[in-house]
Amino acid sequence: MSKKIVLITGASRGIGHATARYLAGQKHQVLATARSQQLLDELKATHPKRIETVACDLLDAASLQKIIDHIRDRNVEISALIHNAGGLVNKPLRDLTDQDWNAMWNMNVLSAVRLLRAMLPFFAKKAHIVTIGSMGGFQGSSKYPGLSAYSTSKGALSIWSECMAAELKNDGISVNCLCLGAVQTEMFSSAFPGMKAPVKPDEMAEFVGDFALKAHNFMNGKVIPVALGDP
């Protein structure tokens, strides 16, 4: 039987990094990706036997192939995919260019589509895909100036996750989206300069990690707000 892994994107820092460490600490086998090889090496050093890494730019198809090759070479199956990588542009309407909008769409929506399409042959039975959305992209939540492109792209990611849950149900694959509130990371600081978030990456990592391992036994196609307050 093939070995099972949890695949985590955006694992070089912030929430993804903390989630990779948390799951490895729980004795799960983790495949961690991001662009920064150096930061991934530092992550691997925390749990050398449990964490494998592939440096990959999710916006680049050739780079995505590195994840495919890694999984094929090791003959592993994905029991959970946590698509956590994301980007943020903080600009008001008048400064947001078409390029900014395309960048948000590419990073926060299309990267998830491409990754899932590429990973389809490698999922274990009853696999769980968790997409990391944002409270900014959750209908009816508070909205903030400068975050329209980011929030819109995260809203699209959550709807896409619902669509994928319907589409992959018969393959035994579940898909849920976590719309996170404020967590103290580099991204939070660029969205809300000078503000302090009520949650640390390690705290959120525990929730995200446990959710990825267990929640698909109880729900599918859900878009879930995970926030203490505003923002």
Ligand SMILES: NC(=O)c1ccc[n+]([C@@H]2O[C@H](COP(=O)([O-])OP(=O)(O)OC[C@H]3O[C@@H](n4cnc5c(N)ncnc54)[C@H](OP(=O)(O)O)[C@@H]3O)[C@@H](O)[C@H]2O)c1
């Ligand atoms: N922090 C918050 O308050 C908050 C709130 C709501 C939602 N979220 C969501 O939570 C997720 C993690 O956020 P975070 O705060 O931990 O962000 P972060 O500290 O900025 O980390 C983002 C991660 O995404 C990776 N990444 C960015 N562009 C990439 C690309 N082209 N290819 C591959 N990897 C790429 C980065 O690694 P490299 O730069 O090494 O590639 C990094 O590991 C994001 O989806 C974010 O939208 C965060």
